[in-house]
Amino acid sequence: MHVALFGGSFNPPHVGHQLAALYVLETAPVDALWLLPCFQHAFDKALEPFKHRVAMCEAMAAALGPRVRVETIEGAMGGASRTLNTVKALRAAYPEHRFSLMIGSDLKAERQTWYGADELMTLVEFLVVGRAGADPSTTVAMPAISSTEVRQRLATGLPVDAFVPRAVLKVIEERQLYAGAHP
Numbered sequence: 001m002h003v004a005l006f007g008g009s010f011n012p013p014h015v016g017h018q019l020a021a022l023y024v025l026e027t028a029p030v031d032a033l034w035l036l037p038c039f040q041h042a043f044d045k046a047l048e049p050f051k052h053r054v055a056m057c058e059a060m061a062a063a064l065g066p067r068v069r070v071e072t073i074e075g076a077m078g079g080a081s082r083t084l085n086t087v088k089a090l091r092a093a094y095p096e097h098r099f100s101l102m103i104g105s106d107l108k109a110e111r112q113t114w115y116g117a118d119e120l121m122t123l124v125e126f127l128v129v130g131r132a133g134a135d136p137s138t139t140v141a142m143p144a145i146s147s148t149e150v151r152q153r154l155a156t157g158l159p160v161d162a163f164v165p166r167a168v169l170k171v172i173e174e175r176q177l178y179a180g181a182h183p
Contacts, residue, residue, distance in 0.1 A: 004028060004127055005071075005090070006102045007036035007083060009147065011047045012172060013060045014163050016145035020129045023142070024102050025067055028127050032067045033102070035060075038081035039074040042115070048177050050075050055175070059167035084116035087123050100125040104142075154178040 004024050010017065013035075021033050037053045047053065054072055061068040073089055074081050083101070090099060101124040103111065108128050111117060129142060145163050153160045155178065161169060172178060 001031045001096070002029065002098045002100065003094075004030040004033040004100050004102045005036055005087070005124070006033055007038060007081075007086065009041060009045065009047055010035070010037045010053050010057050011045075011147050012053070012056050012150055012164060012177070013168055014145050014147060014150055015165055016142050016163075018060050018064065018165055020102070020104070020142050021061075021064055021068060023129060024127055025064070028100070030100060030127075032069070033064075034069055034071040036071050036074060036086060039078060040080045042080045042082060052171070052175055052177055056168045056171045056177075059171050060165050062167060063165060082115045084114070084120045084123075087120060091123065099123075100127050102127045102129060104128075105130050151178055 006017075006021055006024070008017070021035070024030065025033050035057045037050065037057050038047075039050050041047055050072075054070055054075070057070045061070055071090070073093065074086055077085065077089060087099060087101070090097075101120075103126055105128050108126075111121075111126070114120060150160050150163050152158075153163070154172070164172070
């Protein structure tokens with residue numbers, strides 16, 4: 001099975017993430033897509049607890065159907081999340097699968113600076129998804145929505161229903177996440 005890996009903080013996941021996942025499922029030669037919420041940001045970015053971000057990702061994934069699942073291997077690994085380490089762990093756990101790494105066009109240029117970039121590029125193919133304002137040569141760009149903007153809107157009491165899937169918003173409300181959110 002060929003699996004697209006879509007990693008991120010997902011703090012919170014938003015409709016841009018959802019649309020990008022659907023885009024890859026429908027246009028790339030993959031059988032499945034796994035959402036990989038990072039356990040701990042490599043640069044100590046403040047995040048909601050892992051279990052809450054997993055729940056939000058599961059809520060978002062449900063709308064995309066059975067080809068999408070949330071993979072929590074980074075929680076089992078613990079510590080700061082590094083893409084290379086995650087890919088190696090997944091290849092060891094699922095040797096029968098082929099993996100591609102989904103990234104936004106805004107990350108395309110910087111991937112050379114990632115931890116273990118040279119080795120990572122030998123282990124996975126990159127699926128680059130356009131992001132509004134990031135790369136004008138990209139044929140399709142996802143909406144310019146960011147988790148930072150969502151957190152800012154939540155912190156100031158502005159509505160986020162146009163930015164966050166309803167199922168994710170329900171998790172945020174039920175668990176009272178992002179109360180006094182900081183960007």
